[in-house]
Amino acid sequence: MKNGKKIVLSIVALCIAIVSQAQVAGDSIVLVGHLCGDPTVRSKMFAIGPAKILDTYLSAEQYSGIELRYVSQSVKPIRQGSWLQIVTHQGSFCSVSNRADNHNELVGMYQFQYAQHYVLRPSEQLRFEVGGAIGAHLGFLYNTLGGNNPVQVQAAIQLRPSAAASYVFPLFKRQSVVRYEVSAPLVGLMFSPNYGQSYYEIFGRGNYDRNIVPTTIASTPSLSHLLSLDFPISKKNPRTKLRIGYLGDYRQAKVNNLKYHHYSHLLVVGWTKSF
Amino acid sequence: MKKLSFILYILLFSIALTSCVDEEQYDNTPQGNFEALWKILDEHYCFFDYKKAEYGLDWNEVYRRYQPQFRGSMTRTQQFEVLANMLSELRDGHVNLYSAFDVGRNWSWHENFPANYSDTLIRKYLGTDYRIAAGMQYRILDDNIGYLRSTTFSNELGEGNLDEIFYYLAPCRGLILDLRNNSGGLVTSAEQLAARFTNEERLVGYMQHKTGRGHNDFSAMEEQRLKPSNGIRWQKKVVVLTNRSVFSAANEFVKYMKCCPQVIVVGDRTGGGAGLPFTSEIPCGWTVRFSACPMYDRDRNSTEFGIAPDHAVALKDDDVVNGYDTLIEYARKEISR
Numbered sequence: 001m002k003n004g005k006k007i008v009l010s011i012v013a014l015c016i017a018i019v020s021q022a023q024v025a026g027d028s029i030v031l032v033g034h035l036c037g038d039p040t041v042r043s044k045m046f047a048i049g050p051a052k053i054l055d056t057y058l059s060a061e062q063y064s065g066i067e068l069r070y071v072s073q074s075v076k077p078i079r080q081g082s083w084l085q086i087v088t089h090q091g092s093f094c095s096v097s098n099r100a101d102n103h104n105e106l107v108g109m110y111q112f113q114y115a116q117h118y119v120l121r122p123s124e125q126l127r128f129e130v131g132g133a134i135g136a137h138l139g140f141l142y143n144t145l146g147g148n149n150p151v152q153v154q155a156a157i158q159l160r161p162s163a164a165a166s167y168v169f170p171l172f173k174r175q176s177v178v179r180y181e182v183s184a185p186l187v188g189l190m191f192s193p194n195y196g197q198s199y200y201e202i203f204g205r206g207n208y209d210r211n212i213v214p215t216t217i218a219s220t221p222s223l224s225h226l227l228s229l230d231f232p233i234s235k236k237n238p239r240t241k242l243r244i245g246y247l248g249d250y251r252q253a254k255v256n257n258l259k260y261h262h263y264s265h266l267l268v269v270g271w272t273k274s275f
Numbered sequence: 276m277k278k279l280s281f282i283l284y285i286l287l288f289s290i291a292l293t294s295c296v297d298e299e300q301y302d303n304t305p306q307g308n309f310e311a312l313w314k315i316l317d318e319h320y321c322f323f324d325y326k327k328a329e330y331g332l333d334w335n336e337v338y339r340r341y342q343p344q345f346r347g348s349m350t351r352t353q354q355f356e357v358l359a360n361m362l363s364e365l366r367d368g369h370v371n372l373y374s375a376f377d378v379g380r381n382w383s384w385h386e387n388f389p390a391n392y393s394d395t396l397i398r399k400y401l402g403t404d405y406r407i408a409a410g411m412q413y414r415i416l417d418d419n420i421g422y423l424r425s426t427t428f429s430n431e432l433g434e435g436n437l438d439e440i441f442y443y444l445a446p447c448r449g450l451i452l453d454l455r456n457n458s459g460g461l462v463t464s465a466e467q468l469a470a471r472f473t474n475e476e477r478l479v480g481y482m483q484h485k486t487g488r489g490h491n492d493f494s495a496m497e498e499q500r501l502k503p504s505n506g507i508r509w510q511k512k513v514v515v516l517t518n519r520s521v522f523s524a525a526n527e528f529v530k531y532m533k534c535c536p537q538v539i540v541v542g543d544r545t546g547g548g549a550g551l552p553f554t555s556e557i558p559c560g561w562t563v564r565f566s567a568c569p570m571y572d573r574d575r576n577s578t579e580f581g582i583a584p585d586h587a588v589a590l591k592d593d594d595v596v597n598g599y600d601t602l603i604e605y606a607r608k609e610i611s612r
Contacts, residue, residue: 054296054297054298056298058555059556060298060311060314060315060555060556061300061556061557061558062298062300098556098560099303099558099560100303100556100558100559100560101560102375102560103556103560103562130284145555145556145562146554147552147553147554147564148551148553148554148567149553149554149567150554161284161287163284163288182288184287184288186287194484194485194486194494195484195485195486195487195488195492196319196321196484196485196486196553196567196568197484197485197494197568198484198551198553198567198568200462200463200551201482201484201497201568204463205482205497205499207482207497209484209486209494217287218294221294221295221296223288252294252295252296253296254296256486257486257487257488257492259296259297259298260296261295261296261297
């Protein structure tokens with residue numbers, strides 16, 4: 001456990017060092033984020049799309065179905081605009097079924113992410129962001145097979161390097177924004193029963209056995225990215241934009257000899273408001 | 276340094292995007308369903324080493340014997356029959372295959388033995404004015420001995436209900452707790468009832484779980500401790516009646532009671548079932564249940580094949596003809612001694 005703490009602290013220090021180095025002005029990069037007066041942007045999005053879930057603690061079969069998600073995001077300039085603070089809340093619900101279509105799994109999940117991005121602005125229209133985030137999620141996965149292993153609690157906290165890019169351009173004579181953001185967990189902690197351990201043994205008898213597991217990108221190779229287009233609906237109110245996009249959330253874990261994946265491919269529709 | 280940062284980020288996101296965590300998905304064919312079922316048991320079943328020692332079970336040999344039987348032309352009924360036959364090799368009442376039309380099972384652990392139970396006789400002893408609480412039937416027999424019939428542990432027991440039962444039976448000289456044909460249910464309910472028969476915390480057994488796919492990948496043995504109930508606790512003699520159909524959580528109950536004072540177990544060996552079962556499924560959607568977490572008695576012996584009684588007593592035909600339940604009458608004599 002002591003060696004694990006040292007490794008985590010070293011990686012955190014490395015992340016901070018990487019971000020700090022981005023502050024060095026280069027020949028071709030103009031750090032003028034704070035001069036451009038980026039507004040605060042708040043977004044509300046609804047997403048729907050197919051999901052595929054595998055959790056070998058519950059079943060050897062992969063389940064497929066549909067996912068609904070609500071995303072609320074706030075992007076706010078800080079430190080005279082040279083940084084952005086990004087706070088994201090997500091609530092999702094999935095209903096998936098097995099190949100034989102005689103058993104279902106239900107998923108409920110809340111995700112939170114707090115990120116800070118350093119802004120790099122090579123031109124007026126183009127903006128790059130690079131930084132890191134703390135992410136956490138809490139939810140459940142319930143399988144109608146029943147028995148003594150019908151449900152999985154999903155809880156994790158992670159440090160996630162993240163990046164984004166956005167480009168402002170005229171579309172049908174209206175200033176629109178295409179944005180791409182991506183993050184992936186680097187290190188963290190997650191809850192997991194051991195391979196064949198029942199929840200009765202963990203919570204009923206208090207027998208702990210590697211149930212809070214340190215994770216790395218090797219054990220949780222996951223990625224979340226959002227590609228969106230913001231388009232003003234009304235010329236009179238350019239600060240309110242319609243957002244459409246694609247949200248890809250690929251969560252995976254391989255801990256305690258158990259395998260898990262949850263792949264979401266979601267169509268996003270929402271709106272953004274600038275302040 | 277900027278280039279290095281850029282490369283590290285790209286590397287990180289590439290690793291995340293290209294690493295796949297997946298499990299082989301077998302085809303929904305007779306061969307695919309066989310492979311999936313054999314593998315689920317191979318990686319999750321918890322009694323391979325124990326049963327190899329007990330009767331020479333070799334799961335790889337079972338694979339070699341059954342694999343040639345699966346052909347693409349099999350009907351679903353044929354598939355089910357052969358898969359269920361394969362599961363029967365485990366001789367485990369906790370191993371079942373569930374389809375929409377049948378349940379594959381091995382019940383030889385009680386079907387091959389006398390029942391030592393007669394519903395007609397039990398109705399004679401209970402009469403019609405027995406009480407019902409916490410899903411159990413109880414009355415005071417005419418020699419002031421309490422009789423408590425527990426047929427299942429499937430339901431949670433209300434602590435208040437148990438208080439009422441033991442308060443009513445408190446004037447009795449002793450208690451007959453008839454567990455025959457109780458096929459189990461919730462281990463927590465078995466603990467709840469057993470907690471009424473001890474005044475102090477007791478070591479009653481051990482349990483383990485699998486930590487990997489290997490046949491002997493297990494955790495350390497964790498103690499099972501029975502804590503006394505805060506409600507009314509029985510302080511007099513108890514005779515627990517058992518037969519071969521006492522299984523799973525009821526088997527656990529007998530294990531707990533054997534650690535409690537003033538308890539005698541009378542009847543036949545219990546049916547066993549010491550593996551807490553998990554479930555999974557195969558490509559065609561049939562569910563499989565299997566023993567996943569082994570449990571042991573306080574001496575670290577497996578109770579998978581049952582617990583021997585303190586007094587082996589069988590139901591005699593002559594007694595049945597004369598309207599007597601041999602086990603109940605034996606219990607009454609033990610309490611009266």
